[in-house]
Amino acid sequence: MEEAKNLVSVFDKLNDLKSLFKFGEKIVPIIQSLVEFMKDIIPLLDTINTSIADSTSKMPIASNQINDVTNATEMATCQILDLVDDISNALASIETALITEKERQEKIELLAQSLNNALEGNTGLQEQLKELLELTKDRRILETVIPLIEAIREDSYKITMALQVQDITAQQLAAVNHLINSVHSKLSLIVADIEKSELNSEMGSSRSNSFDTPDGAHYDANASFTRGEGVQQKVDDLIRENNLRSNS
Amino acid sequence: MKKVILIADDSPTIRKFVSVALTMRGFEVIAASDGMEALEKLPNVKIDLIITDLNMPNLDGFELIKNIRENENYKDVPIIILSSLAGSTEIERGLKTGANSYLVKPFDPKRVQYEVAKYLN
Numbered sequence: 001m002e003e004a005k006n007l008v009s010v011f012d013k014l015n016d017l018k019s020l021f022k023f024g025e026k027i028v029p030i031i032q033s034l035v036e037f038m039k040d041i042i043p044l045l046d047t048i049n050t051s052i053a054d055s056t057s058k059m060p061i062a063s064n065q066i067n068d069v070t071n072a073t074e075m076a077t078c079q080i081l082d083l084v085d086d087i088s089n090a091l092a093s094i095e096t097a098l099i100t101e102k103e104r105q106e107k108i109e110l111l112a113q114s115l116n117n118a119l120e121g122n123t124g125l126q127e128q129l130k131e132l133l134e135l136t137k138d139r140r141i142l143e144t145v146i147p148l149i150e151a152i153r154e155d156s157y158k159i160t161m162a163l164q165v166q167d168i169t170a171q172q173l174a175a176v177n178h179l180i181n182s183v184h185s186k187l188s189l190i191v192a193d194i195e196k197s198e199l200n201s202e203m204g205s206s207r208s209n210s211f212d213t214p215d216g217a218h219y220d221a222n223a224s225f226t227r228g229e230g231v232q233q234k235v236d237d238l239i240r241e242n243n244l245r246s247n248s
Numbered sequence: 249m250k251k252v253i254l255i256a257d258d259s260p261t262i263r264k265f266v267s268v269a270l271t272m273r274g275f276e277v278i279a280a281s282d283g284m285e286a287l288e289k290l291p292n293v294k295i296d297l298i299i300t301d302l303n304m305p306n307l308d309g310f311e312l313i314k315n316i317r318e319n320e321n322y323k324d325v326p327i328i329i330l331s332s333l334a335g336s337t338e339i340e341r342g343l344k345t346g347a348n349s350y351l352v353k354p355f356d357p358k359r360v361q362y363e364v365a366k367y368l369n
Contacts, residue, residue: 074259074260074261077261077264078260078261078264081261081264081265081268082264084268085268085271085272088268088272089272092272157356157357157358160265160268160269160357161354161355161356161357163261163265164261164262164265164353164354164355165354166261167259167261167262167265167332167353167354168332168353168354170259170261171259171332218258218303218304218305218308219303220303220331220332220333223332223353231334231352232351232352232355232356232359234334235334235339235350235351235352238336238339239339239343239350242336242340244339244340244343244344
């Protein structure tokens with residue numbers, strides 16, 4: 001009785017073993033595919049790794065280029081502003097001279113009027129005086145030129161206003177630089193974790209190509225260039241509505 | 249004698265804009281690239297008015313205003329904030345810290361001239 005029980009148990013074990021072999025037969029091709037897949041994927045992972053390392057090493061260059069752009073536009077803007085300043089100064093001188101001339105013309109006209117009154121009855125002399133006055137009369141020209149100067153001055157204000165776009169874009173570029181800096185740091189860590197030994201030298205080279213942007217760069221990432229007085233008007237309204245006053 | 253205005257801003261172009269707008273109106277403008285430099289320049293010349301940015305390295309605009317208001321020699325000098333920040337928090341904080349006016353960038357040169365004249369004429 002006991003022997004029969006043992007035999008049944010042996011057969012059960014054999015059946016289990018048979019199932020295991022059958023399962024093995026099924027699983028082996030899958031494992032083989034998995035190995036093949038791994039063989040294929042490892043070079044791909046290497047490529048991705050190299051690509052990330054390559055991109056990471058290029059980030060400081062991109063960042064430095066952004067800084068160069070900012071410096072170049074800054075320099076150009078300052079040069080334009082110097083010219084606008086020169087134009088404004090020249091305009092101020094011209095305007096002063098023209099106003100003086102206009103006042104002189106007004107005096108001549110007054111004197112001519114007095115003379116004309118004094119020469120009442122002497123038509124010949126009156127005619128000559130009128131002719132003389134016509135020759136020296138450029139008041140009308142002055143009256144046209146002076147408002148034109150004012151218009152040019154107004155335009156120079158507008159140029160000043162428009163050029164402030166440089167400061168706004170500089171702040172936005174500083175924000176982009178900060179983002180690049182952050183991504184660079186994260187990617188450097190990831191690459192180093194994946195393949196420390198192989199990428200150590202590459203990471204070293206990327207680190208040596210350091211950022212020029214200081215860690216404490218100051219910018220307003222939301223800075224925007226809006227024409228007109230819309231934003232200032234909102235600020236004025238806010239101060240008025242909330243009755244904000246200086247504590248000084 | 250020309251009135252002297254100190255502009256504190258880390259942007260060279262903004263320093264230039266303000267300088268052009270105010271020298272045009274007969275003011276003398278002294279520039280500082282951050283709050284710290286502005287504080288260093290204060291004792292050198294009699295400053296009649298200060299225009300300051302808020303976001304600046306080393307010492308920001310809020311700290312600069314606080315330092316000025318705490319100093320017996322400069323506590324009454326008018327201060328105008330000129331910033332690209334236009335949120336109510338910054339405006340309120342700026343005025344509560346001791347600024348007299350708040351202007352936003354990009355600014356109208358005429359408005360800056362008007363605000364300066366308001367305190368100096």
